[in-house]
Amino acid sequence: MTLTPAGPLFAAVDIGGTKIAGALVDGAGRLRHRRQLPTPARAAGTDVLAVVHQVLDHLAATADWPAVKALGIGSAGPVDLVGGTVSPVNIPGWRDFPLVAEAAAHPAVAARALPVRLAGDGVAMAAAEHWRGAARGAADALCLVVSTGVGAGLVLDGAVRPGRSGNAGHLGHITVELDGEPCPCGSRGCLEGIASGTAIARRALAAGWRPDGADRSARAVAAAAAGGDPVALAAFDRAAQALAAGIAATATLVDLGRVVVGGGVAEAGDVLFAPLARHLDRYAALPYVRGLDVRRAELGTDAGLIGAAALCR
Structure with a gap:
């Protein structure tokens, strides 16, 4: 109504x-x-x-x-x-x-x-995409926000499931690199430390990428990657690999079929989604998680x- x-x-x-x-x-x-x-x-x-x-x-x-x-x-x-x-x-x-x-x-x-x-x-993002966006009609889905940090929410059995404390699906702080860098959360090798916009820009700069202007954000790295800059492409490839590992692990654990990716980093488009699909082919290996339905979020900011x-x- x-x-x-x-x-x-x-x-x-x-x-x-x-x-x-x-x-x-x-x-x-x-x-x-x-x-x-x-x-x-x-x-x-x-x-x-x-x-x-x-x-x-x-x-x-x-x-x-x-x-x-x-x-x-x-x-x-x-x-x-x-x-x-x-x-x-x-x-x-x-x-x-x-x-x-x-x-x-x-x-x-x-x-x-x-x-x-x-x-x-x-x-909240999962609730929105399940109500009005790309997870609409899905009984089970993982919805990610890839931005300054990496957050996520789970839709299971047709409903958003926040968990006992409200943190179910908090994908950004699962470990994807066993001996990785310390994370402000207190752990090491967290997904957020590799795949967030902040991490992408930091990695590109450390590897020698230099922006044309003053903008050193992940958006500028994405623009450089779209233009073929190999260092910028490598930074996004590494982020996509970490995301693929986290997504595949979650799908394997709870047996879901749809993944929705939003947030500022997702606005990079194929610069992110093409390597994400390639890495998912490697990490989502079991028969029941192969061919995950990965969609771009529809509701934006x-x-x-x-x-x-x-x-x-």
Whole structure:
């Protein structure tokens, strides 16, 4: 059913290492009043919270705010659904940070006693793609966000499964390189340390890639790779290999058939997906995981917000 602007709405906030976004989302998954600000990722936790409150201030000032029924938050993780806290690896000022309580205490949220729902950003993305995107109709799927970090969520038996703590499917922090580099999470050789946009750019620069201008991001590496730069191509090939190993391991473990890949790194297109398909042919070797249905996410940068709203439906 298509809802009018006067119908029920959900407030949604998407928190990542690069940006904090918010919007009001209707029952058809359409966004209104979107607001996005940079994440002060290296600042104190109170400064990060202040940006979340600025986004909520913007939403609460709109004429549609009285129709909001709940607030959904998708955050970089790990998260703790039991305690309502978050400890994003890429936001060091937030460790066991009581995000649910702090969001509920925002004056506009508290005044209406809105329920607050929390999920990891990968779970939120999975909820969005299963509701409105590339995982629609799939009984079992793995949905990945490959961006500043690497997050993921699982759809099993037709429903998003966040797990006991809310971190099920947290693919970015499984070990894919036994003697790999230390990870800020405390482990070693994590997938995120090889396949994230940050890792791709770092690897390319260390191997001698030099950008034409000042942009040293994974996007610039992708552009160079598309132009045939061998160092940039090698950085993406290594990321794709790590992703393939993680995807194949997950598919082998839970017997799923569809994989959806989104996030800023996925915007590189064939620069990422062509080597990913090649490496999956090698790693997804057992008969029941061969031929995985790998799709590009359909909801782009809106996925986190749509998924945060989906948590409230």
